[in-house]
Amino acid sequence: MLENYIKSGYPAVAVLSPEENRVVAECRRIAERYGMHLAQWSSSKHLQMLHVNKKALAGLGGMFDFKIKAPDPVEALKKAAQLPTNTIYCLLDYHPYWRSPDVWRTAKDTFQEMKRRGIVFVFISAQMDIPVELAREIVMTTIPFPRREELEAVIHHVAQAAGVAPPENITAVADAALGLTISEAENAFALSLVTSGNFDPPVIMKEKEQIILKSGVLEIIGHDLDMSAVGGLSQLKQWLRTRVSAFSPEAQAYGLPFPRGVLLVGVPGCGKSLSAKALASEWQKPLLRLDAGRLFSSFVGETEANTRRALAVAEAVSPVVLWIDEIEKGLAGVQSSNRTDSGVTARVFGHFLTWMQEKTSPVFVVATANDISQLPPEFLRKGRFDEIFFVDLPDEQERRQVIAAQLRRRKRDPEQFAVDELAKATEGFSGAEIEEAVVLGMFHAWSDNRREVTAADILEAARTIIPMSESEMTRERIIALREWGRQAARLANGAGA
Ligand SMILES: Nc1ncnc2c1ncn2[C@@H]1O[C@H](COP(=O)(O)OP(=O)(O)OP(=O)(O)O)[C@@H](O)[C@H]1O
Ligand SMILES: [Mg+2]
Known part of the structure; x- marks a missing residue:
């Protein structure tokens, strides 16, 4: 650059x-x-x-x-x-x-x-x-973070200074330090030598997590749920699978471009964040969460530096899933930026768009939003993201899948539960509300002499929950969101596996 x-x-x-x-x-x-x-x-x-x-x-x-x-x-x-x-x-x-x-x-x-x-x-x-x-x-x-070879040179240097042999797993050690500056990497290597007597990738990773956290806007998220933990949303799941496979060396040799990323807009609690995590697990890549609110609300001069550093870190640790949660919170000020903050938000936003369009490293962006009215129109224009998905409330068939996924996550066999009946009884529920019903039912059974949870417990719990979609306040918003979703986005929901 x-x-x-x-x-x-x-x-x-x-x-x-x-x-x-x-x-x-x-x-x-x-x-x-x-x-x-x-x-x-x-x-x-x-x-x-x-x-x-x-x-x-x-x-x-x-x-x-x-x-x-x-x-x-x-x-x-x-x-x-x-x-x-x-x-x-x-x-x-x-x-x-x-x-x-x-x-x-x-x-x-x-x-x-x-x-x-x-x-x-x-x-x-x-x-x-x-x-x-x-x-x-x-x-x-900005300049990119040190590449693997540069870090390997640093490792040789640190080893020599400490009078130890360079590690046999030098590539793994260097990989663990990707996303750090030379001096940060030196410190992390030295720390690892002191605390564990060798170049220990987990120690270096931990140190990196700390350094990245300190930057204030990025966080490395641990994740262990794969796509089977996401019920419904089969259109989205299928799309993600094909896109992510484009990062493989075979796909690159074939001449496919790196995917830019996806924007998930939709009803709260229906699996947007969950999908981001599941994707990273399934892909077996790190998940970096970018806090859009924090990015934009810090001191004016720092906003720009933060953004650039965050994107540079993502590129350095790529292949990676960069998850920008609640992006509307960071972008709310773009339109008024020239009046309110002498254009900084607008410029940072512009930089982000350019980066999205021009990036050549395998950083897959998953941005999520609940409120489209806060998103600048340029952001929604075709070509920024590979696709914009609208995530709706699950229908009955999808609720069956969400219930099954939630039960499996809690080590229960869905076959033992009247999943059809539960799906009928949870009309209008979001995935998060279904989870709540399952958890409440389990608590109920547990407090009743620790007996095994049954479908009846979950049904009982579901009756006590009033779904958000039925509250006056949110119903209108969901209707409006749906209206928009039908016109401007692709539907993430859909029956199927
Ligand atoms: N489709 C789904 N399948 C299985 N579980 C789900 C699904 N949707 C939501 N859940 C459950 O609800 C929890 C919250 O969902 P998630 O955080 O993904 O919602 P979200 O769409 O990101 O909501 P928000 O807009 O409020 O951020 C998940 O951790 C999961 O346990
Ligand atoms: Mg979320």
């Missing part, structure tokens, strides 16, 4: 990354590849040339003065004029200076002029709060 931006003549790129050294190294690689020079500015060391392409410089007749004085942030921008043409100019930790009007005015004046001279500004810092005035001139990006 960074390479594309530099090559395609953007005047300024902001790279959000805690790994300054890796970004500079990447810039150096790009500079060498395209015969460019590399310069760097920081508040402590001021302006330095890091790499000079001698051939290109010879063309300038040796007129170049390497000692450029740029003691302050405004000068740092202005002195770009003295750099040789075709230079990548890295500015480290520049973000605190954006607040100064002098800085952004100078930036505005300088960027376009420098672009003509082939000078690309690359701002590198872990956080970035670009003023609205410059949002159009600076493109934001």
